[in-house]
Amino acid sequence: MRYLFVLALLCIVSACGSAVAKETVEWWQFWTDPGIKPTIEAMIRDFEAANPDIQIKVTDLTWSDGQEKIVIAFNAGTAPDMLEVGSDWIAQLAANGYLSDLSAHIAPDSNRFKGWGMVTYDGKVYGKPWILGTRVLFGNRDIINQTGAAPGFVPVTLTQLQKSALAIQKMRKGEYGWGSNTAEKHRLYKKFLPIFWSFGAQLFTDDNRYCVISSDKGIAALTYYKYLNDSCGYVADQRGVEDAFLDGKIGYIISGDWLLKRIELENRKINLMTTLIPGPKYPGKSFLGGEILVVNEQSKRREAALKFIDFLTSPANQVRFCKANRSANPSSVEAQADPYFAGNPHLVTFIKQINSAICPPVDPDWPLIEDVIEKAVEDALFGRRLVATALRDAQIQITALKSHAKP
Amino acid sequence: MPNRKLVSFLYGLPWLLTFVIFWAFPLLYSFVIGFTDYRLLQRGYSWVGWGNYVALFHDPAFLSALKNTFIFVIGTIPATTVISLLLALMVNRRFRGRGLFRAGYFVPSITSMVVVALVFTHLFSRGGYVAMLAQMVGLTPPANGFLYDSGTALASIMAMDVWMAVGYYMLIFLAGLKSIPDELYEAAEINGASSLRQFVSITLPLLKPVTLFIIVINSIKSFQVFTEIFVMTRGKFDTSSAVYFVYEKGLTTRYDFGYASAAAYLLFVIIGLLSLAQFALFRQRKKLSW
Structure with missing residues (x-):
């Protein structure tokens, strides 16, 4: 037993x-x-x-x-x-x-x-x-139509986007042409870089050794971005910009697919348009x-x-x-x-x-580089430094970071 | 007798262990790593001596954060102290519904800082109530709201902080006022002293220990300002504080614990020195006049 x-x-x-x-x-x-x-x-x-x-x-x-x-x-x-x-x-x-x-x-x-x-x-x-x-361009078709745009109009170039955003602003009905992200860590650069890249600008040389953020194309991109911000921008944090867009106060914003989910879950009645980021050559680039x-x-x-x-x-x-x-x-x-x-x-x-x-460079120092880029964009947008000065300083800082880089 | 000592020691042991493990060791450890280039993600580290401290004094971000912290302290402490004293004097009088006022002023200080900061973020936003109030009195509010403007962001956070803190300090002043014997005021009145004279000669001197306590505690708290900045501006628009700097260096980007520890200890020394100075100042004034 x-x-x-x-x-x-x-x-x-x-x-x-x-x-x-x-x-x-x-x-x-x-x-x-x-x-x-x-x-x-x-x-x-x-x-x-x-x-x-x-x-x-x-x-x-x-x-x-x-x-x-x-x-x-x-x-x-x-x-x-x-x-x-x-x-x-x-x-x-x-x-x-x-x-x-x-x-x-x-x-x-x-x-x-x-x-x-x-x-x-x-x-x-x-x-x-x-x-x-990734990020795409969102538009509120009802607001865009009020400007007299052709039915089904989609801005495919940056000039068209600028004109359409300005036209919305000029209606003076309390709507803004463009939703502009304020200084928000990890978010601002994701909104700016699509425009930057669409202008054909690069952060680094092809061999990834030298920072070239303040090239002529880079300056043109930030000048354009600042112009949209100054002339017809609704400035808030990402959530604030998206809230205002869904409330029908903004014509165009750059955002991600979470916004589609929000629209569906919150049952928002918005006449939505989405399109690829415009560029001198359509489509432009995105993050x-x-x-x-x-x-x-x-x-x-x-x-x-x-x-x-x-x-x-x-x-x-x-x-x-x-x-x-x-x-x-x-x-x-x-x-x-x-x-x-x-x-x-x-x-x-x-x-x-x-x-x-x-995608941004896969670099152990990217968090620091990202900070420098965001600071430059922020300073230019809020008038603390000129566009060219902000980008030149950023280029110097990023070059210094990369030369002293240790993982 | 030895048994009695052992029992006493055993009773104190839980606290002692907690103190050593969660306070003393981290404090000493962070002091030591302040002299290294220790980063959380990095394997191994090397001794850099005073390098981190020297670098801090050349770091524009740290100097700016330190400057903002001093502005915050200098701006909020007098306002908080004076307003809370005035409120205490007010609610110390006998009038109908004073309990409601006392509770009303105290409520903000027991509300979560995160909740208050979120509410004020909306109040200070573009088109928010504060902007509307400013327009009503003929002022032009910042185009993008008070928190998205370097000229007004820090001041806005300071205003919110004062609003939130006065209730708590009012209560402490109130306790101080209650401890002043009525006989002193009666004697002064018999001798023909005016209300102002009574306030200057009796109330203020006898409230001195309470005032010192409030100033020291509020200074320490203000030097450690973090939550409101984290919630409202994330250190942007010239609002970064010394503690926010420590957080940013130590717990974001590169997890630079060595550098962040050095910054934290520098702040510790500054707070310590200022607290000592405040004590010394009050002691000196006691010898001279009070």
């Missing part, structure tokens, strides 16, 4: 042992919105059902302090196996050896996904683009960023994490995610061709804009 009891106990222990042998992949992610969280949870359940040997332990982060938590966790050696990070964090994390080199793993996917420029640092790929983010899935260099569950990354970024799951999130920027080329996007002209605008969007 005693032997039987011991045998039964051994069986139970071994059964528990096989359950414990399940690999648990820890994942930190930012999608906490009640609209999308159930989809994230459902995808995890589906993955676990298809991979019974892997369990996903998810931790939610917020954009307000998520980056701090990630940095502290890496510093303390307690970072999870896999993380969702912003594209502009890649260089700092990769340069300090915190991210796993995924070059070999993603090689077969190189033509099937977009956004590799954001995750490539020093010739190696450190993440897989998941959900991309490209996004959510990247990365693996911790210290992770002991790298293969399981990569399996989950491939699952999340699969075309079917990207479409599923975008439908739930009402967003339009899957990184998968196959997902971008899904009829869901083709059926909505505004989503199509975003899909198209990705093709002419540029």
Whole structure:
């Protein structure tokens, strides 16, 4: 009897042992919105059902302090196996050896996904683009029509945009031609750089060694941006500008696909127009960023994490995610061709804009460079320095930063 | 007897452990890393001696933040102290509904700073109530709102801070007023002293310890101004403060803990010296007149 009891106990222990042998992949992610969280949870359940040997332990982060938590966790050696990070964090994390080199793993996917420029640092790929983010031009067609514009008018050049915005302003009905972002960290440069790049200006020389922000084209771009701001701009933070636009007070703004989601969720009655960023040659350029899935260099569950990354970024799951999130920027080329996007002209605008969007340099010093750019734009916009002086000073500072750069 | 000592020590141990782990060690550690180039994301660090402190005195962002902090302190402390004293004198009188006034003035100081800052962000915005009030009295408000203009942003935050703080300090002044014996005022009245004379010769001198407490506490609090700046302007439009600078350097951009620690200790020294100066000033005046 005693032997039987011991045998039964051994069986139970071994059964528990096989359950414990399940690999648990820890994942930190930012999608906490009640609209999308159930989809994230459902995808995890589906993955676990298809991979019974892997369990996903998810931790939610917020954009307000998520980056701090990630940095502290890496510093303390307690970072999870896999993380969702912003594209502009890649260089700092990769340069300090915190991210796993995924070059070999993603090689077969190189033509099937977009956004590799954001995750490539020093010739190696450190993440897989998941959900991309770009900016397009939004217009309020009711306001534009009041200026006597031709039906269906869409500004395709920067001159047309300027004329149309000024015409709205001249109506003097309390509407503004242009929504202008105030000095807002991490946001201002994403609004200015599309215009900057559309003017054909560059931040750095092609070999990425020298800053050329104060080129003639750069000065022309900031002069144009300042002119829109001074002559017909409604200045507020991003939320304030978007609120005013949705309230029918602004003719044109540059914004991202979250605004489409807001319009739908808040049931806003706005006669919306979206188009690609105008430029001397249509279409102009835009900003490209996004959510990247990365693996911790210290992770002991790298293969399981990569399996989950491939699952999340699969075309079917990207479409599923975008439908739930009402967003339009899957990184998968196959997902971008899904009829869901083709059926909505505004989503199509975003899909198209990705093709002419540029990501900022993947540089560990980008946060500092970004600060300098925003300070220059801010000073020029609010009249503290002349456009040319602001950009020249920025060029000197960025050059100094790069020459003293240490990761 | 030794057992009694041991028991006392054990009773004090939880506090001692908390103090050592969460206060003393971080304080000492941050002092040490203030002499290094330690960054959160960087593996390893090196000793830079006084390098961070020297760099701070050449950093226009730090100097500007320090200047703004001094403006904030110099601008808010006298206003807060005088207004809260006047309010205390007012609600110390007997009149119908004074409890309501006391509560009304005190409510802002128990409201969350974030909530107040968000409300005032709207009040100060373009077309907001403050802009409308300014227009009503013939003033031209800043085109983009009070918080998006370098000339008015800091002053606006200071005004909000004074509004929020006066209720709390009013209550402390009120407690001070209650502790002054009525006999002193009765004797002064018999001797023919006017209300102003009574205020200058009795109220003010006897409120001196309370005033010192308020000025020192409010100075320390004002030197640490952060939340309102974080919520309302994110340090833009010449509103960055010393603590906001520490936050920006230490917890954003490059997570430069060494540099941020040096800035924090410099601020600590400044606050300490000013507090000592305030104590010394009051002690001196006591010898001279009071």
